[in-house]
Amino acid sequence: MKRLxxxxxxxxxxxxxxxxxxxxxxxxxxxxxxxxRKQHYYQPGFLFIPxxxxxxxxxxxxxxxxxxxxxxxVNISVDKINAAQHQVVLANGNTLLYDILIIATGSxxxxxxxxxxxxxxxxxxxxxxxxxxxxxxxxDKLKNWQGGKLVVHITxxxxxxxxxxxxxxxxxxxxxxxxxxxxxxxxxxVTPLSGAFTKPKTTETLNYLLKEKNIHIETDFAIESVxxxxxxxLDYGGxxxxxxxxxxxxxxxxxxxxxxxxxxxxxxxVPTDKATLQSKVHPDIFVLGDATNVPTSKAGSVVHFxxxxxxxxxxxxxxxxxxxxxxxGHANCFxxxxxxxxxxxxxxxxxxxxxxxxPIAGIGPLRLLKESRFNHYGKLAFKWVYWNMLLKARPIPxxxxxxxxxxxxxx
Amino acid sequence: xxxIISGKNIGLTDEGFLKDFAQWDKDIADAxxxxxxxxxxxxxxxxxxYIQNEFKNDVPLSIRKIGKSGIVDxxxxxxxxxxxxxxxxxKIAGIPKPVSCI
Numbered sequence: 001m002k003r004l005x006x007x008x009x010x011x012x013x014x015x016x017x018x019x020x021x022x023x024x025x026x027x028x029x030x031x032x033x034x035x036x037r038k039q040h041y042y043q044p045g046f047l048f049i050p051x052x053x054x055x056x057x058x059x060x061x062x063x064x065x066x067x068x069x070x071x072x073x074v075n076i077s078v079d080k081i082n083a084a085q086h087q088v089v090l091a092n093g094n095t096l097l098y099d100i101l102i103i104a105t106g107s108x109x110x111x112x113x114x115x116x117x118x119x120x121x122x123x124x125x126x127x128x129x130x131x132x133x134x135x136x137x138x139x140d141k142l143k144n145w146q147g148g149k150l151v152v153h154i155t156x157x158x159x160x161x162x163x164x165x166x167x168x169x170x171x172x173x174x175x176x177x178x179x180x181x182x183x184x185x186x187x188x189x190v191t192p193l194s195g196a197f198t199k200p201k202t203t204e205t206l207n208y209l210l211k212e213k214n215i216h217i218e219t220d221f222a223i224e225s226v227x228x229x230x231x232x233x234l235d236y237g238g239x240x241x242x243x244x245x246x247x248x249x250x251x252x253x254x255x256x257x258x259x260x261x262x263x264x265x266x267x268x269x270v271p272t273d274k275a276t277l278q279s280k281v282h283p284d285i286f287v288l289g290d291a292t293n294v295p296t297s298k299a300g301s302v303v304h305f306x307x308x309x310x311x312x313x314x315x316x317x318x319x320x321x322x323x324x325x326x327x328x329g330h331a332n333c334f335x336x337x338x339x340x341x342x343x344x345x346x347x348x349x350x351x352x353x354x355x356x357x358x359p360i361a362g363i364g365p366l367r368l369l370k371e372s373r374f375n376h377y378g379k380l381a382f383k384w385v386y387w388n389m390l391l392k393a394r395p396i397p398x399x400x401x402x403x404x405x406x407x408x409x410x411x
Numbered sequence: 412x413x414x415i416i417s418g419k420n421i422g423l424t425d426e427g428f429l430k431d432f433a434q435w436d437k438d439i440a441d442a443x444x445x446x447x448x449x450x451x452x453x454x455x456x457x458x459x460x461y462i463q464n465e466f467k468n469d470v471p472l473s474i475r476k477i478g479k480s481g482i483v484d485x486x487x488x489x490x491x492x493x494x495x496x497x498x499x500x501x502k503i504a505g506i507p508k509p510v511s512c513i
Contacts, residue, residue, distance in 0.1 A: 156475060192474070194495060200425060220495040222474055222485070236489040237496075266479050295471060 002029050004314075005088055005098040007078055007257065009035035011043075011391065012289030012303040013104035014066045018393035019311040021068040029318075031070075032096060034088065036077030037063055041132055042386055044300060047164055047336070049135035050142055050247075051175045056132070058383070066391045078105075080260035083282045100284055100314060103263075103270055105255035107160055107290035107298060109134075113251040114155055116226035125231060126246045129168065130160070138247065142175070147184030148244030153233065154191050155223055158267075159252045160290055160298040163345075165189070166196055167336040168247060173213040174338035188216040190233065190241055195219060199352040202345070205369050209337060252298070254291055269293040274349065275326035277310045278317075286310055286317075296329035296349060304390055305330045308401040330403040332358075334379035342375035344368050348403040354410055359398035361407025368408065417442045428501070428508050432466075435505030443503045447494070451503075455491050457482055459504045466506040472497065473509065 004020065006013045017033050024031065045059035067073045077091040081101065088096040109130045111117040117126065129135040152169045159165075169189050176182040189196060189210070196210060196217055197203045210217055224236045232242040254268030263270050263281070271280040272292040279285035288310050289303035296302055305327070312325040329349030336342050344366050345353035357364040366378055389396055413420050417438040422430035429435055440459065444451045451459075461482045465472055474497050478485035492499040501509055 157473065194498060220498075222489075222496075224485075236485050237493060266476055293471060 002099040003097060004029055004031050004100045004102070005096055006031070006033040006102045006104060007035075007081070007088065008104035008106055008255075008289075008291070009033050009037070009040070009063050009067060009073070010104060010106050010289070011300050012106070012291075012307060013102070014040070014391050015304060015307040015393050016102055016104065016288065016310065017071045018066075018068050018391070019307055020314065021071055022393070023311060023315060024318075026070060030072065032072040032074060033067060034074040034076065034078055034090070034096070035063060036075065036091065038075070039063055040066060040391075042383060044161070044386075045383060046129050046132065046135040047167055047171070049132075050129050050138040050168075051171055052139055052143075053171075056136055060132070061387065068392075078257045080257060081263060081285075083261065083263065083285060086284060098284070100286070100317070101282075102310075102314075103258070103279075103285060103287045103291050104289050104303075105257055105291045107252045107254055107269070109250040110253045111248075111250035113253070114223055114226065116228055117155075117248065117250060119226060119228035121226070121228045121231065121246075125244060126226060126228075126248065128248055128250055130164075130249055130252075141245070145245060147176075147181055148186070149242055150185050150187050151233070151241055151243035151246045152187065152189050153223070153241075153246060153248040154193075155249060155251050156192050158269075158298060159249050161333070162297055162299075163333055163335045165191075165247075165249050169215050170209065170213060170338040171336055173215065186216070187214070188218060188241060188243075190218040190221045192222050193219065199347070201352050201354055202369065205355065206343070209371075213338065252290075258291070265293055274329065276313055276323040277306060277327055278313070278323060283317075286314060294327075294329070297331040297333065299331055299333060300386070300390070301332040302330070304396075305332075305401040307393065328402050330401060332399070334375060334382065336376065336379060337371050340376050341371040341373055342379045343371055344375045344378065346403060346408070351403065351405065351408075351410070354408050356408035358407065359404075361404065363407075424508070426508060429505045432505050439505065440503050443505075447492075447499050447503070449492065449499070449503070452491075454483075454487075455503075458488065458491060458500060462500055462504045463506060466501075466504070471509065472501065 039060050040063040042059040045054045048054035079089045079091050081088055127138040129138050152165050154165050176185045195203045221235045224234050232240045234240050254264050258264035258268040270287045272287040272294055274294040288306040290298040309325045309327045313323040316323050332346045334342050347353040355369045358366045358368050413422055421434050488496050
């Protein structure tokens with residue numbers, strides 16, 4: 001009996017367990033999935049919690065609920081991987097041997113990477129919505145906040161769901177309008193990038209949104225520290241931005257397990273072949289989702305597409321064949337723009353987001369790179385799709401792992 | 412778009428990055444630096460050489476990475492290339508704009 005071990009029962013690990021349970025011969029292969037947590041979070045929902053649009057209980061379910069029958073679930077944290085011995089060491093000292101290892105350990109926030117971020121103001125005027133507890137704390141803060149300077153801030157790239165902070169700024173604009181206090185709030189968006197959107201076409205199409213919502217933007221800001229005494233953030237180039245309420249996206253790093261195992265780069269992301277999703281160092285290790293260093297967004301849609309490709313490649317690897325399936329970097333993201341509207345973007349390693357129709361060329365019903373109510377309903381409906389289809393690796397109609405260029409307005 | 416830089420016709424992206432590293436040489440680096448109000452010193456060249464080597468080895472670049480390179484810390488990187496240092500340095504080094512996702 002050969003053994004395939006999956007580390008992490010988040011989005012990527014859970015989808016892989018469901019795919020492989022269907023594909024592998026259970027007389028020849030045993031599948032084990034390892035994760036020390038009890039809960040599975042619908043992470044895109046964190047964005048809506050601060051504005052009280054989602055309740056905390058909407059975004060959390062027992063982790064075990066999505067592990068398919070016949071897959072061993074080991075509910076213990078991982079200490080490290082001994083790649084040379086093809087072995088995983090658990091936090092309790094037990095070991096698991098593997099013939100194939102899938103790393104799906106994700107990414108997490110590391111506020112301690114920035115000087116002063118977790119200082120006296122942390123939880124008082126400095127918040128993040130990038131984890132469950134943080135999103136709830138921010139909701140409680142916003143309930144009674146009297147207004148002032150709201151600064152929405154990205155520490156450094158890459159981050160999970162790169163559009164989320166911008167969505168936060170848009171939703172904040174709507175939230176304060178609805179409360180009748182928009183005139184008391186000054187919103188500034190601070191980014192280490194050269195624009196709110198990093199792709200030229202998107203910037204051209206969407207810059208009107210910032211103007212329309214009266215959101216100030218501060219670009220090329222590489223934070224050095226949070227100054228708790230004077231309530232301002234300072235950058236290496238000498239710039240400063242004052243805040244009354246700082247909503248920051250801290251540095252995102254791969255799991256500590258990766259660092260313990262010596263398998264990561266300087267942010268604990270695993271060097272991974274961007275087409276085959278095989279480790280660049282160990283042929284019996286495959287990586288997907290936020291844990292990789294591949295140059296596309298760290299997002300649920302990406303891991304969903306990667307899982308289809310990776311399943312084919314693992315089957316080929318088992319047969320001793322060449323890995324022929326190639327991931328193209330496909331990402332598909334709804335962007336909430338406030339006021340009950342949303343945008344949809346679809347892109348990959350080579351093609352930046354453009355206007356057009358999705359998922360059916362020429363028909364839609366969703367419109368790319370254009371605000372619409374329908375897109376917003378699509379985003380809300382996605383929570384149901386996530387729990388009921390995506391995690392269980394059921395096919396989503398018309399949406400393919402490789403990006404289609406049909407129905408899109410390339411020049 | 413094409414542009415004449417130090418007497419040569421150079422292909423540039425809309426954002427001013429060289430399309431083809433093969434067209435790059437030290438005179439072009441000096442000219443691109445001057446456009447960004449920078450005079451290249453031996454310290455600048457150490458950083459530019461490091462950046463070019465990382466690019467050739469297919470290693471994604473970030474400000475953090477350069478800060479941990481052992482060549483410069485982030486503070487000095489900013490002193491050398493004061494405005495948007497990673498973008499400016501990669502442009503002068505003749506390599507593509509670092510990918511930072513959307």
